[in-house]
Structures are given as structure tokens and as C-alpha cells.
Amino acid sequence: xxxxxxxxxxxxxxxxxxxxxxxxxxxxxxxxxxxxxxxxxxxxxxxxxxxxxxxxxxxxxxxxxxxxxxxxxxxxxxxxxxxxxxxxxxxxxxxxxxxxxxxxxxxxxxxxxxxxxxxxxxxxxxxxxxxxxxxxxxxxxxxxxxxxxxxxxxxxxxxxxxxxxxxxxxxxxxxxxxxxxxxxxxxxxxxxxxxxxxxxxxxxxxxxxxxxxxxxxxxxxxxxxxxxxxxxxxxxxxxxxxxxxxxxxxxxxxxxxxxxxxxxxxxxxxxxxxxxxxxxxxxxxxxxxxxxxxxxxxxxxxxxxxxxxxxxxxxxxxxxxxxxxxxxxxxxxxxxxxxxxxxxxxxxxxxxxxxxxxxxxxxxxxxxxxxxxxxxxxxxxxxxxxxxxxxxxxxxxxxxxxxxxxxxxxxxxxxxxxxxxxxxxxxxxxxxxxxxxxxxxxxxxxxxxxxxxxxxxxxxxxxxxxxxxxxxx
Amino acid sequence: xxxxxxxxxxxxxxxxxxxxxxxxxxxxxxxxxxxxxxxxxxxxxxxxxxxxxxxxxxxxxxxxxxxxxxxxxxxxxxxxxxxxxxxxxxxxxxxxxxxxxxxxxxx
Numbered sequence: 373x374x375x376x377x378x379x380x381x382x383x384x385x386x387x388x389x390x391x392x393x394x395x396x397x398x399x400x401x402x403x404x405x406x407x408x409x410x411x412x413x414x415x416x417x418x419x420x421x422x423x424x425x426x427x428x429x430x431x432x433x434x435x436x437x438x439x440x441x442x443x444x445x446x447x448x449x450x451x452x453x454x455x456x457x458x459x460x461x462x463x464x465x466x467x468x469x470x471x472x473x474x475x476x477x478x479x480x481x482x483x484x485x486x487x488x489x490x491x492x493x494x495x496x497x498x499x500x501x502x503x504x505x506x507x508x509x510x511x512x513x514x515x516x517x518x519x520x521x522x523x524x525x526x527x528x529x530x531x532x533x534x535x536x537x538x539x540x541x542x543x544x545x546x547x548x549x550x551x552x553x554x555x556x557x558x559x560x561x562x563x564x565x566x567x568x569x570x571x572x573x574x575x576x577x578x579x580x581x582x583x584x585x586x587x588x589x590x591x592x593x594x595x596x597x598x599x600x601x602x603x604x605x606x607x608x609x610x611x612x613x614x615x616x617x618x619x620x621x622x623x624x625x626x627x628x629x630x631x632x633x634x635x636x637x638x639x640x641x642x643x644x645x646x647x648x649x650x651x652x653x654x655x656x657x658x659x660x661x662x663x664x665x666x667x668x669x670x671x672x673x674x675x676x677x678x679x680x681x682x683x684x685x686x687x688x689x690x691x692x693x694x695x696x697x698x699x700x701x702x703x704x705x706x707x708x709x710x711x712x713x714x715x716x717x718x719x720x721x722x723x724x725x726x727x728x729x730x731x732x733x734x735x736x737x738x739x740x741x742x743x744x745x746x747x748x749x750x751x752x753x754x755x756x757x758x759x760x761x762x763x764x765x766x767x768x769x770x771x772x773x774x775x776x777x778x779x780x781x782x783x784x785x786x787x788x789x790x791x792x793x794x795x796x797x798x799x800x801x802x803x804x805x806x807x808x809x810x811x812x813x814x815x816x817x818x819x820x821x822x823x824x825x826x827x828x829x830x831x832x833x834x835x836x837x838x839x840x841x842x843x844x845x
Numbered sequence: 846x847x848x849x850x851x852x853x854x855x856x857x858x859x860x861x862x863x864x865x866x867x868x869x870x871x872x873x874x875x876x877x878x879x880x881x882x883x884x885x886x887x888x889x890x891x892x893x894x895x896x897x898x899x900x901x902x903x904x905x906x907x908x909x910x911x912x913x914x915x916x917x918x919x920x921x922x923x924x925x926x927x928x929x930x931x932x933x934x935x936x937x938x939x940x941x942x943x944x945x946x947x948x949x950x951x952x
Contacts, residue, residue: 387889388860391886391889392863392867394882394886395864395867395868395871395879395882395883395886396867396870398871398875398878398879398882399870399871399872399875400872401874401875401932401935401936402936404875404878404932404935404936405929405932405933405935405936407882408878408882408885408925408928408929408932409929411882411885411886411925412885412925415885415886415888415889415921415925418889418892419891419892419895422892422895422896423895425896426895426896426898426899427899429899430896430899430900431899432898432899432900432901433901433902435901435907436898436899436900436901436902436906436907436910437898437899439898439901439907439908439910439911439914440894440895440898440910440911440914441914442911442914443894443910443911443912443913443914443915443918444891444894444914444915444917444918445918446914446915446918447914447915447916447917447918447919447920447922448918448919448921448922450915450919450923451918451919451920451921451922451923451924451926452922452923452926454919454923454927455922455923455924455926455927455930456926456930458927460931460934463877463881463927463931464877466923466927467877467880467881467884467927470881470884470885470888470919470920470923470924470927471884471887473915473916473917473919473920474884474887474888474890474916474917474920476912476916477888477890477891477893477894477912477913477916477917477920478887478890478893480894480909480912480913480916481890481893481894481896481897481913481917483909484897484901484906484909484910484913485897487903487905487906487909488897488900488901488902488906498847498849498850594880597880597883597884597887600884600887601883601887603890604887604889604890604893605857607890607893608853608893609850609853609857611893611896611897612849612853613892613893613896614853614856615889615892616889616890616892616893617853617856617857617860618856618857618860619886619887619889620857620860620887620889620890621856621857621858621860621861621863621864622860622863622864622867622868622883622886623864623883623884623886623887624861624864625860625861625862625863625864625865625868626864626868626879626880626883627880627883628865629865629868629869630868630876630879630880633873633876722873722874724873724876729876729877729880730873730876730877730880731873731874731875731876731877731878731879731880732877734874734875734877734935735877735878735931735934735935738931738934738935739934744874744935747874749872749873749874750873
């Protein structure tokens with residue numbers, strides 16, 4: 373190893389250290405932003421080091437560097453504009469798109485590395501194996517993440533899309549991709565085979581995500597994020613770059629952990645989501661279960677809810693998917709602020725999968741200026757419900773279904789918010805339709821529960837108006 | 846060659862373990878920004894785009910360099926900016942009342 377190579381290695385090590393320190397600082401909201409900046413600093417070091425290294429070791433020509441600079445300018449502009457203008461409710465889709473481009477970039481890098489070595493009679497396995505894996509994983513991530521983003525955005529139906537023979541086609545495409553991959557390892561470098569691998573992988577990504585329901589899409593985003601990490605690490609193996617290997621492994625670990633936690637919070641296995649996504653969940657609710665028995669339901673008006681809230685001491689709000697979908701975070705924050713201004717203690721109980729991805733609800737509430745101390749995680753919230761006068765459930769369903777404590781149904785064993793431990797419960801919901809799990813919720817017919825049927829945004833605004841009458845009178 | 850591979854494999858495995866250790870300590874409150882931050886980190890594949898740019902010497906390689914650069918740069922810049930935007934909301938010192946946001950919501 374020359375002195376120069378040693379220095380390059382040291383700088384890469386420094387960049388990798390900053391990535392780890394940056395992620396480490398994300399364990400508390402007070403240091404998280406700093407952590408992100410530290411990680412960005414690591415990125416700057418990695419990029420500058422690579423530029424110097426590439427100029428000294430390879431030199432290159434102006435067309436290659438020109439393509440890089442123009443491409444980077446285009447990509448950076450797109451990324452910055454989207455990142456600055458995106459609505460906080462659309463964050464999961466955007467994360468998925470950025471994930472897609474990362475996977476695509478990894479595949480493109482491996483592809484280019486392969487093209488550069490085309491003239492050789494044979495390729496060393498230490499290069500060809502990562503190249504094949506990279507094109508495979510990167511392409512699957514690219515197309516799969518774009519489909520997942522489309523589902524979250526509503527461009528592509530959130531329902532599981534499936535057709536006769538889909539599974540068979542899936543297996544055939546997978547076999548073509550893997551088969552060509554193995555073939556490429558034993559024959560001389562052949563561009564056509566690599567193209568087949570790429571196209572088959574792209575198709576596989578589409579086929580893998582299409583049958584997955586919209587509510588499961590965030591789990592897939594997280595899983596594909598882990599894939600991208602692996603793809604980037606593979607690209608690192610292919611071009612012998614430690615910064616890529618370390619960063620890729622970190623992301624792979626992050627995606628894997630998050631995927632497992634999400635699946636646990638949704639009471640499903642990752643395997644069931646990928647394979648069992650074929651027709652479960654969403655289709656159950658889409659079926660004709662509209663005819664719900666309303667006889668035991670106590671229906672409230674905005675005024676009734678306002679009286680309960682205005683005379684309470686401790687209120688806990690449990691926001692759910694319905695709140696995120698209606699983009700009602702500002703309305704709920706306004707109501708909470710009105711109540712706290714009049715001496716009522718208001719907290720938010722946030723289930724790990726309450727938004728559209730884990731922690732998404734916290735982002736939405738933070739956007740609406742909700743103080744961090746008011747957001748309770750699952751365990752803290754459940755301890756607080758026993759001392760709570762009114763639990764206000766907004767657009768959440770399965771995450772507060774008491775049936776989860778009983779065996780033998782779709783949500784059995786799922787960790788839930790114990791809203792039924794509060795002295796009274798108000799559920800703000802558009803209708804009695806069951807949620808994602810497709811089962812009824814006994815909470816809604818509980819004698820201490822009142823139902824307020826409305827869109828989250830309008831309903832909360834109406835309650836706020838009504839509360840003003842009581843607290844200002 | 847096999848030495849390099851072994852070294853790289855060791856780095857990979859140890860990094861995975863570090864990743865698991867660091868990330869499992871992050872509270873669920875911050876999971877969305879964390880996923881976005883991890884997303885930005887894998888944009889380091891832009892280093893790969895730089896390396897292939899410097900060895901590119903055919904039209905196919907130039908096109909691939911361009912594609913890799915567009916995708917990787919979008920990943921890096923977009924990822925860090927959007928994560929910063931989210932986290933800035935968490936760390937705002939004094940929550941101000943939200944008249945400005947009301948106007949936006951009315952649309």
C-alpha cells in the first residue's frame with residue numbers, strides 16, 4: 373500500500389466514522405439534527421476523497437468528468453427541490469423515491485464497472501459476483517421502490533394487484549434473473565447476459581410490489597431500503613471501496629431492524645407481508661362488510677365532544693392513519709393548544725405504526741408545532757390512560773382494538789394503545805367501516821365510548837369551534 | 846485478490862453489527878427521520894459514480910456515468926435536505942402558534 377492509498381483509506385475511515393456518529397446522535401430529538409449534519413459532513417469527505425483519488429489514480433477524460441458533473445447537477449437540483457417542497461404527509465413516498473434512485477445508482481455503477489472490463493477474457497469472481505448481485509438487487513430496489521411510492525401516492529391502486537398466474541410468472545422471472553446471473557459467472561464477460569439480468573430484475577421488482585396492499589407498502593419501503601444498503605455494499609466490493617461497504621452495511625442494518633419492528637407492530641411476519649400480501653388485509657375491508665350494526669353505537673355531535681373535553685383534566689389524543697390521510701395535524705394541534713391554554717393536560721399517544729410509516733405521525737405533529745414532551749410512545753401512553761378523563765381517538769382503528777388482547781382474531785397479540793382504560797372515549801372516524809385488519813372493534817360499542825362521525829380535519833375544526841364557546845364563556 | 850476480499854468482508858460484517866447496535870437504540874419517535882437519514886447515507890454510492898467517471902472511455906460508459914450521477918446525486922442531496930427539514934421541526938426551540946399554517950390548510 374502506497375502512502376497515497378493509505379491516506380485515502382484514512383479519509384474513508386473518517387467518513388465512515390462520521391456516518392456512525394451521525395446515526396448515533398439520532399437517538400434523541402435534541403441532537404438528531406446535528407447528527408444528520410455530521411453524517412452529511414462524512415458524505416462530503418467521502419466524495420472529495422474519491423474525487424482526488426480518482427483524478428490521481430485514473431485521471432480519466434473530460435467527457436467522463438463532464439457526464440458526472442452534468443448528471444450530478446441535474447440529480448442534485450431534482451433532489452433539493454423535491455425535498456424542500458414535499459408535504460410532510462407525502463414523506464413516505466419521497467423516501468421511497470430516494471431509495472429507488474439509490475438502488476438504481478448502485479446498479480448503474482456495477483454495470484459500468486462491468487462494461488469497463490468487457491474486453492477481458494474472464495473476470496475475477498471477486499468482481500463478477502458483486503457486479504451480478506448489485507445489478508440484481510439494485511434493479512429490484514429501483515423498480516420495486518418506484519411502485520411502492522406510486523402506491524403510497526395513490527398513482528397506483530393501493531389494493532393488492534394480482535392476476536392469474538402471477539406467482540408462476542414471478543418464479544419464472546426470478547429463475548431467469550438468477551440463472552443468467554450464474555451463467556455470467558462462468559462465461560466470458562457478456563453484456564447481453566447482464567442486460568437480461570437487469571431487465572428480469574426490474575420486472576421482478578414490479579411483480580414483487582404490485583400484489584402488496586397499500587397499508588403494507590411502508591414495510592416494503594423499509595425492506596427495499598435494506599436491499600439498497602446491500603446493493604451499495606456490493607458496489608463497494610465491486611470497485612474495492614470501503615466507504616461504500618461500511619455505509620451500505622449500516623443502511624442494510626437500519627432497514628432490516630425497521631422492517632422487523634414494523635412487522636411486529638402490525639402483528640405480521642415479514643414473510644407474510646411479502647408472500648401473503650396476495651389478497652389479504654385490504655381486500656377484507658374492500659369486501660361488502662359495510663352493513664354494520666349501529667344499534668349499540670352512541671353517536672356524538674361536535675358539541676357533545678367539546679363539553680367532555682372542556683371539563684376534563686387529562687386528555688389523551690390517539691392519532692391514526694385517518695388523521696394523516698386527512699392531513700389534519702394542524703387542526704389537532706390547534707385543538708390541543710386551546711385545551712392546554714385553559715389548563716387541561718393534553719398528551720398524544722402514538723402507536724409505532726400510527727402514520728404511514730414508523731414515526732411518521734411524530735413528524736406530522738412536529739410539523740404542527742406540537743411540543744416533543746407531549747408525544748408519548750406506546751408504553752408511556754398505556755401507563756397514562758388509567759389516569760385519563762377523555763381519550764380522543766382520531767382516525768385510528770386497529771391500533772386501539774381491545775380484541776388484540778384475546779386470542780383467535782386478526783389482531784391477536786398486536787401491541788395496542790389501551791384507550792379503553794380511560795374514563796371515557798371519543799372516537800372520531802368517518803364511518804363504522806373496519807380498518808386494515810378487516811375486523812370489528814368492540815371499543816366502538818363500549819358503553820363509555822361515543823362515536824363522532826366526520827372527516828378528521830373537519831371534525832377537529834368543529835370540535836375546536838365548539839370548545840371555544842365553553843372555555844371563553 | 847482474496848486478501849482484499851477477506852478484508853472487505855470483515856469490514857462488511859463488523860459494520861452490520863455496528864449498524865444493528867446503533868440503530869436499535871433509536872426511539873420509534875425518530876424512526877422516519879432515521880430511515881430518511883440512512884437513505885441519504887446510501888447515497889455514498891455517488892463515490893462509485895465518481896470512480897466510473899474517471900475510468901469511462903466509451904459512449905456506453907459515459908451514459909452509465911451520467912445515469913449513475915443523476916440518481917446518486919438526487920439520493921444524496923434530496924436525502925440530507927429532507928431529513929434536515931424533518932428534524933428541524935423536532936428541535937424548534939419555542940413552538941409558535943400557527944397562523945401561517947392555517948392559511949396553508951385552508952387550501
